[in-house]
Amino acid sequence: MTVQGLELDFFRNYVHAEARFSPGVNVICGENAQGKTNLLEAMAYLSAAKSHRARYDRELIQFGVDHAFVKGEVHAREREFTLEARIHRGERRQLFSNGVRLKTAAELSQVLNTILFCPEDLSLIREGAAARRRFLDDGICQLRPKYAAALAEYRRLYEQKTRILRDWEEKPSLLDTLDDFNLRMAQVGAVLIHYRAHFIRRLADLAPPIQLEFSGGREKLGLRYETVSTVTDPEAGMKTLLDQLLEHQQSHRRAELDSRQCLTGPHKDDLAVEVDGQSARQYASQGQTRTAALSLKLACRELFREDTGEWPVLLLDDVLSELDHRRQAFVLERINGGQVFITCCEDDKQIARDGMRFRVKNGQLL
Numbered sequence: 001m002t003v004q005g006l007e008l009d010f011f012r013n014y015v016h017a018e019a020r021f022s023p024g025v026n027v028i029c030g031e032n033a034q035g036k037t038n039l040l041e042a043m044a045y046l047s048a049a050k051s052h053r054a055r056y057d058r059e060l061i062q063f064g065v066d067h068a069f070v071k072g073e074v075h076a077r078e079r080e081f082t083l084e085a086r087i088h089r090g091e092r093r094q095l096f097s098n099g100v101r102l103k104t105a106a107e108l109s110q111v112l113n114t115i116l117f118c119p120e121d122l123s124l125i126r127e128g129a130a131a132r133r134r135f136l137d138d139g140i141c142q143l144r145p146k147y148a149a150a151l152a153e154y155r156r157l158y159e160q161k162t163r164i165l166r167d168w169e170e171k172p173s174l175l176d177t178l179d180d181f182n183l184r185m186a187q188v189g190a191v192l193i194h195y196r197a198h199f200i201r202r203l204a205d206l207a208p209p210i211q212l213e214f215s216g217g218r219e220k221l222g223l224r225y226e227t228v229s230t231v232t233d234p235e236a237g238m239k240t241l242l243d244q245l246l247e248h249q250q251s252h253r254r255a256e257l258d259s260r261q262c263l264t265g266p267h268k269d270d271l272a273v274e275v276d277g278q279s280a281r282q283y284a285s286q287g288q289t290r291t292a293a294l295s296l297k298l299a300c301r302e303l304f305r306e307d308t309g310e311w312p313v314l315l316l317d318d319v320l321s322e323l324d325h326r327r328q329a330f331v332l333e334r335i336n337g338g339q340v341f342i343t344c345c346e347d348d349k350q351i352a353r354d355g356m357r358f359r360v361k362n363g364q365l366l
């Protein structure tokens, strides 16, 4: 799949921009703070109506303006699509595909998939479990609309249960509904675990060879799914998962009431990442961290290809500047095949000589 053209109005620092892109490599150069990341963010937004760095859609709207508009012409599944996002301050965003209003962001992902790698992705290795859960959720949501729906329901249930646990002492009648919430959370939680387990198993096949090649045959990457402790096999059937989740809830019932927190369920899941058998979070060097994060993203890209039959659009933000020439060459070699956008600070002619080049200056694409 490819983004053939992009149009932006009042998106971040772009007042208006239009561009046509190469189906291969597109190099986006420019000095700091000119709008390179904003451009990749706009493309990623068209695939999932989410930004990797904005908490609220309103952050995407240009300062002092009340709306933003992103339009992409996308070639996917041997067809042409026009995807549009209209973002208004204080209103719900509106998404369209070929002029038809979409009900959910998951419908965008059925047309366009993107994989973004940016400097913040080092947090995938370095930080707590939340960053890795986000990585899993973003990947699976793009591929599986059912997972996206289950995740949204789980989040709603989690918030409601958290409110019950917070307020039950003041309002004991709230406890009447706790068992119903627990059952539904275990049912939806089993769905999340099922999808996550399969996704991680496939990543665990795809990522280690990338890390090995990346590191010149030196580094062995290991991935392991860590979920609720009573779950003996995350790939077991739904009924087994449900029973094991209910068992965990039961054993934590008192602790939840005492601590007034939701202590049981896949909202605490993690993806353990190891390099040469040691926890990457604790022991990986800067270079190993960057390599492991990039290997995970490139593995995700290959998984998407296996699943949809098409390469997702790869968005590499500021990835090459930190790598030595051998690793740069490896990345450029590895990304052959699909459409790629790479940002860089200086106009390095060595990078992707066959690709199209763009210069970004003060919110203008030249």
Ligand SMILES: Nc1ncnc2c1ncn2[C@@H]1O[C@H](COP(=O)(O)OP(=O)(O)OP(=O)(O)O)[C@@H](O)[C@H]1O
Residues within 6 Å of the ligand: 011, 012, 013, 014, 030, 031, 032, 033, 034, 035, 036, 037, 038, 039, 059, 060, 061, 062, 063, 318, 345, 360
């Ligand atoms: N909502 C907004 N309205 C207007 N400008 C914004 C908005 N959000 C961010 N900007 C500005 O957009 C500019 C470009 O940001 P961007 O992150 O795209 O830079 P960049 O070219 O990737 O730079 P770097 O190389 O430093 O990463 C920044 O100066 C930022 O302040």
